[in-house]
Every structure is written in structure tokens, then in C-alpha cells.
Amino acid sequence: MKLTVKTGKLQKLRTHLLAVFLFEETRTIDEWLTELNEITGNRLSELLKMRDFKGELNETLLIYTPERSPVRRVLLVGMGKKREFNAEKVRQVFGTASRNARDKKLKRFTLCLEGVTVPELTKGELAHAAVEGALLSLYQFIKFKTEDIKKYTIVNEIVLFALNRMNYKELCAGVEMGKLFAEATCYARDLASYPGNVVTPTYLANEAKAIAAKCGLKCSIFDEKKLMQLKMNALLGVAKGSNEPPRLIILEYNCGNDKADTVAVVGKGITFDSGGISIKPAKKMEEMKYDKCGAAAVLAVMKLVKQLQPPVNVTGIVASAENLPSGKALKPGDIVTTYSGLTVEVINTDAEGRLILSDALAYTIDKFKPDAVIDLATLTGAVIVALGHYATGMLGNNPGMLKKVMTAAQKSGEMVWELPIYPEFDEHLKSNVADIKNSNGPGAGTIFGAAFLRKFVKKTPWVHLDIAGTAWDVKEKSYLPKGPTGVGVRLLGVLLKDWKL
Numbered sequence: 001m002k003l004t005v006k007t008g009k010l011q012k013l014r015t016h017l018l019a020v021f022l023f024e025e026t027r028t029i030d031e032w033l034t035e036l037n038e039i040t041g042n043r044l045s046e047l048l049k050m051r052d053f054k055g056e057l058n059e060t061l062l063i064y065t066p067e068r069s070p071v072r073r074v075l076l077v078g079m080g081k082k083r084e085f086n087a088e089k090v091r092q093v094f095g096t097a098s099r100n101a102r103d104k105k106l107k108r109f110t111l112c113l114e115g116v117t118v119p120e121l122t123k124g125e126l127a128h129a130a131v132e133g134a135l136l137s138l139y140q141f142i143k144f145k146t147e148d149i150k151k152y153t154i155v156n157e158i159v160l161f162a163l164n165r166m167n168y169k170e171l172c173a174g175v176e177m178g179k180l181f182a183e184a185t186c187y188a189r190d191l192a193s194y195p196g197n198v199v200t201p202t203y204l205a206n207e208a209k210a211i212a213a214k215c216g217l218k219c220s221i222f223d224e225k226k227l228m229q230l231k232m233n234a235l236l237g238v239a240k241g242s243n244e245p246p247r248l249i250i251l252e253y254n255c256g257n258d259k260a261d262t263v264a265v266v267g268k269g270i271t272f273d274s275g276g277i278s279i280k281p282a283k284k285m286e287e288m289k290y291d292k293c294g295a296a297a298v299l300a301v302m303k304l305v306k307q308l309q310p311p312v313n314v315t316g317i318v319a320s321a322e323n324l325p326s327g328k329a330l331k332p333g334d335i336v337t338t339y340s341g342l343t344v345e346v347i348n349t350d351a352e353g354r355l356i357l358s359d360a361l362a363y364t365i366d367k368f369k370p371d372a373v374i375d376l377a378t379l380t381g382a383v384i385v386a387l388g389h390y391a392t393g394m395l396g397n398n399p400g401m402l403k404k405v406m407t408a409a410q411k412s413g414e415m416v417w418e419l420p421i422y423p424e425f426d427e428h429l430k431s432n433v434a435d436i437k438n439s440n441g442p443g444a445g446t447i448f449g450a451a452f453l454r455k456f457v458k459k460t461p462w463v464h465l466d467i468a469g470t471a472w473d474v475k476e477k478s479y480l481p482k483g484p485t486g487v488g489v490r491l492l493g494v495l496l497k498d499w500k501l
Helices: 033-039 043-050 087-103 123-137 165-193 201-215 224-229 233-239 285-308 353-368 382-387 399-412 425-429 445-454 489-497
Strands: 002-007 018-022 060-064 073-078 108-112 157-162 218-222 247-253 262-273 313-323 335-337 343-345 372-377 392-396 416-418 462-466
Touching: 002 165, 018 087, 033 043, 043 060, 043 073, 060 087, 073 087, 087 108, 087 123, 123 157, 123 165, 157 165, 165 285, 165 489, 201 218, 201 247, 201 262, 201 285, 201 313, 224 233, 233 313, 233 335, 233 353, 247 285, 247 353, 262 285, 262 353, 262 489, 285 313, 285 372, 285 489, 313 353, 353 372, 353 445, 372 489, 382 392, 382 445, 392 399, 392 445, 399 416, 399 462, 399 489, 425 445, 445 462
Parallel strands: 002 157, 018 073, 018 108, 108 157, 262 313, 262 372, 372 462, 392 416
Antiparallel strands: 060 073, 218 247, 247 313, 335 343, 392 462
16 A cells, blocks of 8 residues: 655645544634635534534544535544543544545545644654554455455555644654554454465465565474474374474574574464364354464564564564364373473363474574563463453563563553463472373463463563454454454564664
8 A cells, every 4th residue: 555645735735535633622723723624614613613523532524625625525533632642542543534534435545644642652653653543444354255346445545644844754754664563464464364274384384485585584494394303292293183284483583783682472373273172162163263363473573573673683483283183183181292391281182372382482492592582372262251352461481571561562552461470370280190281270271371381481581472362353443343453463563673682
């Protein structure tokens, strides 16, 4: 999509729709609104006077301008109370405006930045948030649609308009950054949306190769033979029930500074999760194509880092398999020896995510010796019980690293909430026949999953993000349409871009 920044006088602007954003406190015509009022044939002043438009958050009202006006429509969008307005609400209102414009079958429209202010944001940061909201709101997954395809409007261009040219370069930089973050997020959404008969572990491996070739990253793909050599029996075990072979996928970005930190991001890539022998109920099982959302986020982040050029080396690792039942499948009661040497009693084959991550995390730390590790996984349904679909569960072993992730989450608008991993939880990991077990039954399921993973990260600063509640099925926001959200991409993008030694 083409994004254009324009500055100048409103009277010289030509557009089918101009979206203008107003606070609840806007009661009269002043300053730049005088120009806008003239364009609307004084209808704006009447609307404000009569309080037909109150400016409540995401409230909209469409004004058709006089016949010969170069601005054919003015869409008023409410920003709510000025003191409560923040970057997240910038995303929301620009998403609301963009979806309204698309609903009018418009392929090109204009979003006005004038009057949109958040004291703690620079002009560039504000433009970044605005573009994220606009582009993310327009996401559609229609690759498999064949009937009535013309009813889906594809927006070709968005113009960002401001009166003052003084901040032009800063606005352009913010627009470009917002576009990078939004496109990476939509790439993750696409990967997550593809069904299991399209996206397999081999497909993800080929995607990684394509990313590496395009972005100049180092890529390594471990097939079954290599995984057997490395004794990654947990990953191999999960894949036994499927005809699709597992893959461990590695992408490496080097920032060119020998003294720079290395951060590893590890994603769970179960391309379809039936639960295995501990099979899931049929209801909503089709959504288990989303069990690869952690992997999708990691691949998207690796596309993004090459463009962001962060001051840190980044290693992206995806453990990918299909979890299906068969005569060869892993069974409850089986014992597997992981890459780290720890033995695991499999209590529940539907707790497979922690198994594949155990090998991936242990190998990552052993091979790359990163200064920090973040894993993303649709690990437990229990996190939905704890946090609903509003926040990602965050757990870890290092307060400083947890704080960094929390800061990035707040800046990106992807909410997280920390849950504890008390030492007492290690008692629940104990097995009578192996070193540890992969499930402990009901109660604190999210924390138990993280306590299990902690066994494989040693003392490396580590954060676990359980995205099972935020990867899909969230309450629809203006910039979060139905389907997968691409959660984690923007958070990690901010974390890596702002990384400080």
C-alpha cells in the first residue's frame, strides 16, 4: 500500500474522504477548524453547537460537503477525553477512520493529523501509531475466497495530512516505521491464518529460507536426521504421530558490533494441534491451526529486524511439528530424553508445546549463549482463565528482563501481565519415573508450563510469553479484526529497536 505525507492548506487538498479527529472538549470552531468548517459549508459548526457530535472515543459522523468541494466527504472521529488520550487510542481512532472509509468502497482516502496530540509522543511516534492503527485495521484474509471477491475493497493509498511542514521529515520517518511494524504484523497474521494442509513444518522452513535470502540473514534448517543426531527427542516425539516431518528453524541477524548483546526469540510452531492421543474435543478444533502463532511472530520479527537495524544481534528459532494421533504417536506414560539430558514423563500429549520448546530453548542457550531469551507460545488455555483475551501472560527468571518486556509492551500497545513462578512449583514438576513430568493436572496451568520451561534455560535471563489468550479470538477492536492478531511482533520490534546494552 502507498502511504503519502502531505502538508499545506486544506483548501488545496483533493480527496474523496478526509477523516478529522476531535476531542470531547471541542465545542467551538477555532484555529484550523475554521478552514474545515468552510469546506463543510458551515455544517461542522452547527454539529458542534447542537452537540450532534460529542467526540466520544471512536464515535463517527459523516458529512457530505457542498457539491463542488475538492473534499467530497468529511468523516468526524471522536478521540474521547483529551487527558485520557494515548498511543493506544491513536491506533484505535485511526483504525476506526480507515475501516469507515473502506466501508464506503474507497480505495484512497486522507487521514488528518492536525489536532491529534499526545503530550508524551513526538510527532514521529504519533504518526507511527496512527499508521499502525490504519493498516492493521484494513487487514483481510481473503486468499481462499473465490465467490463475490469484488465485495472486498482493497485500499491502495492513504494520505496523511498536516497543515505545518515544519515536522515533515519526522512525520515521514514515523509513517515509514509504522508501515514496517504493521506489515510485519500482517505477515504473522497471514501465516497464522493458513490452514494445516497448507502450512506445515516444511512450509515454515521454506518461508525462513525466503526471508533469509531477501533480508541477508543466516539460515539453518534441521531435518529429522539432524534432530536425531542432536538427540532432540522431545521435538521428534511430538512429531511421531504425523506424516509431516518436524523442523528446527534458525535465522540469525548480526548487527555488526562485536560487543553487542545477543537476544534470542523462540517460537512454538505446532502447525496443527489435535492434542495427539490425548485428543481435544471436536468443537473449535479447527482453530488449532493457530497453534503456530508463536512461530509466525518469530518469523515476522526476523523480517522486521533487518529493516529496523537494531543495536543487538538477534537469533530467531522456531520449533515446528504437527501433533496428531496414530499408531506411532507419543503416548501418555511415555518417557523422552530431551536435548538437555533431562528425562520427561509424558502425562498429557496435549501439553506438547512445552516439549518442543524444551529442546529449542536448551539448544539455543547451549549453541548461541544469548544474553537474553524470549519465547512466545500458545502454551496453555489456563492463561485465558487468568487474564481473558486482554493480556499476554508473562513469566520469567530475571526482574530486569521482565521490566524491559513490560516497557516494550506498554509502548507497543500489546498488553502483558506478570505471573509468578514460585520455587514451590518445582515440586509439582517431579515425576515418580523420570526427572520431571509435562503436566500436573488442574490449577495454575500457565505457571506450571513456565516452571517446566525454566528447567531448560539455566541462568540465562529469560521471559516466557503465553499468548494463548491474545493470539486470536480477542474482542474485536477497530484495528484488530476477527482472526489472528499477530501478537508479539510489535512488542518484540519495540524491545529490539530500543535495546540498550
